[in-house]
Amino acid sequence: MADPSSTANDQQRRYREFLDLLPLTLALAGLPQSEHGRYYNEEQIETRVFAVRHAYKAARQLARELIK
Numbered sequence: 001m002a003d004p005s006s007t008a009n010d011q012q013r014r015y016r017e018f019l020d021l022l023p024l025t026l027a028l029a030g031l032p033q034s035e036h037g038r039y040y041n042e043e044q045i046e047t048r049v050f051a052v053r054h055a056y057k058a059a060r061q062l063a064r065e066l067i068k
Contacts, residue, residue: 021059029055
């Protein structure tokens, strides 16, 4: 079984990595901000989640390539 402190450290590291890559991720996703007072419907949210998810994967890959 995994050490609880090790698991917590891994989770914190992944969270920090996510936060560090967030600006690049959002730039790669290229999604416009919503207009004030207007909300996205469920389908629009799912589409945006898909775009952000794939942009995050690309941002991680880019960061790893640049580090090497």
